[in-house]
Structures are given as C-alpha cells and as structure tokens.
Amino acid sequence: MPIQIYNTLTRKKESFVPRDPGSVSIYVCGITPYDQSHLGHAVPSVIWDAIRRFLEYEGYTVRLVQNFTDIDDKVIDRAQATGEKALDISNRYVEEYLRDMDALGVKRADVYPRVSQEIPAIIELVEGLVEKDHAYVADGDVYFDVSSFPQYGQLSGQVLDELAAGTRFAVDERKRNPMDFALWKSAKPGEPAWESPWGKGRPGWHIECSAMSLKYLGNHLDLHGGGADLIFPHHENEIAQSDAYTGEPPFVGCWVHNGLLQVKDEKMSKSLGNFTPLQELLNQHPAEAIRFYLLSSHYRSPLQYSEEKIAEARRGWERLMTAVNNLESLVAEVEKLDEAPCMEHVPAIDDLAKAVNGTRDKFLGAMRDDFNTAAAIGALFELARDVHSFAGGLAHMDSGKQRKSLPVLREAYQVFLELGGGILGIVDTKTTIAHGDELVGDLIELLIDVRKRARDARDWATADFIRDELENLGIRLEDSPLGTRWKL
Numbered sequence: 001m002p003i004q005i006y007n008t009l010t011r012k013k014e015s016f017v018p019r020d021p022g023s024v025s026i027y028v029c030g031i032t033p034y035d036q037s038h039l040g041h042a043v044p045s046v047i048w049d050a051i052r053r054f055l056e057y058e059g060y061t062v063r064l065v066q067n068f069t070d071i072d073d074k075v076i077d078r079a080q081a082t083g084e085k086a087l088d089i090s091n092r093y094v095e096e097y098l099r100d101m102d103a104l105g106v107k108r109a110d111v112y113p114r115v116s117q118e119i120p121a122i123i124e125l126v127e128g129l130v131e132k133d134h135a136y137v138a139d140g141d142v143y144f145d146v147s148s149f150p151q152y153g154q155l156s157g158q159v160l161d162e163l164a165a166g167t168r169f170a171v172d173e174r175k176r177n178p179m180d181f182a183l184w185k186s187a188k189p190g191e192p193a194w195e196s197p198w199g200k201g202r203p204g205w206h207i208e209c210s211a212m213s214l215k216y217l218g219n220h221l222d223l224h225g226g227g228a229d230l231i232f233p234h235h236e237n238e239i240a241q242s243d244a245y246t247g248e249p250p251f252v253g254c255w256v257h258n259g260l261l262q263v264k265d266e267k268m269s270k271s272l273g274n275f276t277p278l279q280e281l282l283n284q285h286p287a288e289a290i291r292f293y294l295l296s297s298h299y300r301s302p303l304q305y306s307e308e309k310i311a312e313a314r315r316g317w318e319r320l321m322t323a324v325n326n327l328e329s330l331v332a333e334v335e336k337l338d339e340a341p342c343m344e345h346v347p348a349i350d351d352l353a354k355a356v357n358g359t360r361d362k363f364l365g366a367m368r369d370d371f372n373t374a375a376a377i378g379a380l381f382e383l384a385r386d387v388h389s390f391a392g393g394l395a396h397m398d399s400g401k402q403r404k405s406l407p408v409l410r411e412a413y414q415v416f417l418e419l420g421g422g423i424l425g426i427v428d429t430k431t432t433i434a435h436g437d438e439l440v441g442d443l444i445e446l447l448i449d450v451r452k453r454a455r456d457a458r459d460w461a462t463a464d465f466i467r468d469e470l471e472n473l474g475i476r477l478e479d480s481p482l483g484t485r486w487k488l
Contacts, residue, residue, distance in 0.1 A: 003058070003368045005223075006300060008231060008255040009155050013370055018222045019253060024055050026064040027213040027252075029226035029234070030112070033068055033093035034075045037100045038275035039290075039305060040261040046294045046425075047258050047371075048225055049106040053423045054367045065216045066109040067209060068094050070116050071202055076191055086192050087116055100278045104287045105425045113212040115203060119194045122203045122211040125245055126183045126196075134244040138174035140186030140199040146179050149240045155255060156232035181237055183207045206237035210251075214242065224252040227260055228300075259302040285314055292317040292426045295373040317426060320377075322487055323384035324416045324427055329485050330391055331409050334402055342400030348393055349401075353408045355386040356415055363419045373424060380420050387412055444475060448484050451477075 003016040018024050028048050031041050045066075052062050069075075070090035079086040098108070115122075126142055129135035134148045146152045152160050160179060172178075182204035187193035193200040203211075213221055219242075226235060235255065242251035263275075281290060293313035297303055359379050366375035387409075394402055420427035447466055454462040467477050470486070478485045 001365060001368050004370055005254050005256060006370050008257050009250075009252075014254065016222075016254065018060070019220050022059070022061060024060045024062045024222050025217040025220075026052070026062065026223045026225065027209070027217055027221050028064065028066045028109075028224075029209060029230055030066040030068050031093075031097060032072045032074055033070060033090045033097060034072070034078045035093060036275075036277040036279070037093070037097045038278050039281060039294075040275065041097065042100070042104060042106075042278055042290070043261050043294055043303065044225060044227060044258050045101050045106050046104060046291050047299045047373075050295060050373055050424055051371050052107065053425070054371065057423055063217065064109045065111045065113065065213065067212050068112060068114045069205070069208060070094065070114045071192055072115075072205065080190065090114075090116075096279075100282065103282050104291060105428075111216050113216060115208045115212075116192070118208070118212055118215065119203070121215045122207055123184075123194075123196050125207060125211045125214070125241070126203075128245050129183065129241060132244065132247075134241070135183055136176065137198055140201060141174070141182060142184035142198055143175055143180040144183055144237070144241055144244075145176055146181070146240065147177050149244050151243070151249075152179075152240050153236065155236045155239055158232060158236065181206060181233065183241070206234055207241060209234070210238050210242045210245070213238075214246070219246045219248050219251070221252045223254050223256055225256045225258070228257045229260060231255075231257055256299075258299045259297075261303050261305050263305050281310070285310065286317075288321075288426045288428055289314040289317040291424065292320075292377070295424055295426065296377055297374050298370075298372055300370075320380060320384060320420070321427070323388060324413070324420075325487065326391070326485060327387050327409065327413050327416070329483075330394070331406070331413055333483050334394075334406050334409060337399050337403050339403065342398075342404045344401065346397070346401050346404060348390060349405050349408055352386060352390045352405070352412065355383060356408060356412045359383040359415055360419070363415075363423075367423070376419070376424065377426070380416065383412060383415065444470070444486055448477065448486065452484070 004013045005016050006013050026048065028044060031037070048064065048066075052064055055062050068090070071086060075086045075090050078084075078089055082089070094112075094114070098112075101108070126135065129144065130137065130142065133145070135142055135144050146160060160177075184196060184198055184207075185201050185204055186198070187200040187202070191202065193202055213224070224235070224238075239251055243249040290310075293310055294303070296313055296316070359382065362379035362382070363376045366372040366379060369375075390405075394405060397405075416427050447470065451463045451466040454460075454466070470477060476487055478487070
C-alpha cells in the first residue's frame with residue numbers, strides 16, 4: 001500500500017511520491033522563543049518525529065529542517081519589557097526548547113536555522129523579488145505585491161478581492177494593495193536591525209521561512225508542516241513569495257497541517273496565558289505517556305487539553321506498558337524452561353503468530369493512511385489483548401508446548417519495541433515498571449523470593465504480609481503458574 005497523505009493545497013489524500021526517489025525533504029515551522037516551552041509546542045514536534053521515524057522505517061533518507069523565529073515582535077516586546085537583549089532571550093528559550101524535546105525523545109532536526117543567522121539569504125531573496133517586480137520599496141520597507149501572483153489564495157481558499165474588501169485595519173497608503181505584506185521592515189529605535197540595500201531594518205515574518213527552506217532544502221520540498229493556524233496568511237505568503245522567486249512551482253509537493261492543542265476550545269498559546277510549562281508536565285509524567293497522549297488522536301484533529309485528559313492518557317499508556325512488561329517477563333520465564341521436543345501441532349501458537357503478523361499489517365497500514373497514529377496505537381492494544389489471552393492458556397500447556405511458543409512470543413515482544421518504540425516512541429522498557437531503577441527492581445525480586453520461600457514453608461502469614469505491604473507501597477504482585485510478576 002503506497003503512503004497516502006492529506007494535502008491541504010488540494011484538499012484530498014494523495015499518493016506520496018518524493019521528488020528524489022528514496023529521499024524526503026521536510027520543512028517544519030518552528031517556535032518563536034520568547035517564553036517557556038509548552039505542550040502546544042510539543043504537538044508538531046512529536047507528530048513530525050513520528051512521521052520521520054516512520055518514513056525512515058519505510059527505507060527513506062529523511063532531511064528535516066525546523067526554524068527558530070528568534071527575531072520577532074514578541075521577542076522584541078519581551079526585550080523592551082525586561083531590559084534584556086532580544087537575542088539573549090531567544091537563545092535562552094531555544095536551548096530550553098531543545099532540552100524539552102530531547103526529554104520527549106524527539107530526534108533533533110538536521111538543521112535548526114535561526115532568522116538572526118540567515119539575514120544574507122533573506123536579503124538575497126527580497127532583492128530577487130524586487131528585481132522580478134513581485135515586490136516594491138516604500139520608505140525603507142519592502143512589500144510583496146500580491147496582485148503580481150495570480151495564484152494567491154490557492155492554499156487557504158481565500159479570494160484576494162474579498163480579502164481586500166473585508167479589511168478592517170487602517171490601510172497603509174504606501175501599499176499598492178491592502179493585502180500586500182512586508183518582506184523587510186525599516187529599523188525602529190531600540191530594535192535589532194541589519195544593514196540592507198533599503199537601509200537598516202529586519203525581515204518580515206513570512207520571508208524568513210521561504211529563505212531558510214530554499215537555502216537548506218532547495219527549490220522543491222516534499223513536505224511542509226505546521227499548525228493549522230499557519231495556513232493563512234503565513235503559508236499562503238510562503239507559496240507566493242517562493243514560487244514568484246524561483247519561477248519553478250510548486251514550492252511544496254504536499255502541505256501537512258496539524259490540529260491545534262486547545263484549552264476549553266481556545267488554542268493553547270503563550271499570548272493567551274493558558275499554558276502549562278512543558279518542563280512541569282515532564283516532571284509529573286513519563287515522556288512516553290505524554291507522547292502517547294499527543295499521538296492518540298489523528299494529527300489533523302484538534303486535541304483538547306486538561307489534567308484529566310492527560311491522566312486518562314497516562315492510564316492507557318500504563319495498560320499498554322503493563323502488557324509489554326508482562327510479555328517481557330513471560331519470555332524470560334519460558335526461556336528458563338528445559339528444551340523439550342514437541343512435535344504436536346499447537347493451534348493457539350499459530351493464532352498468536354497470525355495476530356503478530358496482523359498487527360504489523362494494521363500498524364503500518366494505519367501509518368501509510370495519512371499517518372494515522374491513533375489507529376496504529378489501536379493495533380498495539382489489539383496485540384496486547386491477544387498476548388494476554390494466549391498467556392492465560394499457556395499456563396495449562398506442558399513445558400514442551402510452552403517452549404515451542406518462544407519464537408512467537410519473542411516476535412510479539414519485538415513488534416512492541418519496533419513499532420511502538422522505534423516509530424511512535426511510546427514504548428521504552430527502560431522507563432517502564434521500575435523507571436530504570438535497577439536497585440529497586442532487584443530488591444522487589446528479593447522480596448518475591450523471600451515470599452516464595454515462606455509459601456513453600458506454608459508460612460502464609462509472612463507471605464501475605466509481604467504481598468500486602470508491597471501493595472501498600474504501590475507494588476502489586478500477580479501470581480501465575482509460571483511465576484510471580486510485579487508492577488507499579
């Protein structure tokens with residue numbers, strides 16, 4: 001099944017065919033670093049991390065570029081309010097963002113260009129647009145002439161005449177059209193500024209992404225990502241200025257927009273003040289549980305945030321991890337059994353093998369169908385139920401049959417690690433039951449052994465005491481014919 005992706009430009013799913021076979025170029029709009037990172041910032045980062053991992057799993061070489069808008073009105077406003085230098089503020093929050101993404105298991109982009117470091121490329125692009133009569137200079141400012149690009153509005157479905165007629169803000173008399181947008185802004189007192197052919201100034205918002213994507217990925221990108229709130233005007237303007245500059249449309253093969261994280265139906269954002277710092281959430285929940293929450297709905301759907309929804313997602317993730325941990329323990333227990341030849345056909349083993357293969361097909365089919373991570377997670381839960389059912393019957397098999405099930409049990413475990421861990425990043429056995437604390441795990445195993453000796457000696461009071469006290473500490477013991485397992 002070929003990969004199908006919903007293209008915002010054509011408003012339909014399309015078969016994904018990268019421009020260069022075997023390679024995929026991706027540009028994702030990054031953050032404006034003027035305050036702490038929040039969960040809304042993690043949404044596109046985690047989504048594109050999963051997409052990137054999946055494409056690499058499918059055999060593609062992926063090059064991903066994500067920018068930082070480190071010079072912007074919001075950064076400048078913060079600098080003027082605090083007395084700090086604008087770039088000092090943005091540098092601090094860029095580093096914080098990268099640390100938070102590292103903690104979430106997000107693989108770093110191949111390039112993180114920053115606006116302040118790409119001024120020459122931006123000026124070159126603006127100069128080219130002026131030379132081609134797609135832009136004009138007005139008192140040190142440079143504007144893109146939207147009337148010079150007949151396709152303007154193709155991404156958002158906006159009609160230029162209707163946009164101009166509906167304009168409610170004060171019209172700049174220097175503009176040829178009210179919808180013309182700034183490519184270069186003349187310097188204002190106290191703001192960061194750079195020399196240019198039009199005098200000192202700084203870039204407009206939209207031109208930055210065009211300059212950086214063209215510089216690092218060339219005139220044609222396979223995938224361009226960002227939040228749905230960027231469709232207009234940001235991405236609409238990117239198309240206009242990029243295609244006008246190169247003369248080689250289309251600038252982007254497929255536009256991919258994620259739904260926004262919402263708090264009571266409002267976008268989570270720093271400007272609205274309705275956000276929880278991401279570091280605070282990482283202190284409260286495992287990173288894999290946060291990723292599970294973000295990937296448990298389709299990327300194009302809005303995602304509602306609340307503490308209750310995070311807690312609910314964590315419980316779902318813990319159920320999945322309990323299944324993975326139990327399977328890991330089961331594999332270890334069966335591996336301890338003596339080799340015993342078994343020529344008898346065991347239908348239950350065949351059924352589990354079909355379930356394992358079916359899980360791969362369902363998972364990869366879901367990801368190939370517009371990166372449906374929610375359905376992919378559902379496939380993992382189906383396998384968890386199948387393994388649980390098989391384990392219940394395994395206890396009643398003789399050792400030969402149990403040993404014969406080992407290859408398919410190992411394969412099931414590998415599926416969880418390979419798909420749930422390697423692609424979605426929600427399964428990590430190092431951060432599951434004992435959260436990496438080997439000493440705690442060893443001590444619990446010691447208590448389990450002491451309890452077993454007490455039971456063997458029919459000292460039920462001691463055995464029950466150990467079980468109950470561990471339960472009070474949040475550690476549950478589960479006895480089975482193949483041994484005792486524990487979980488938090």
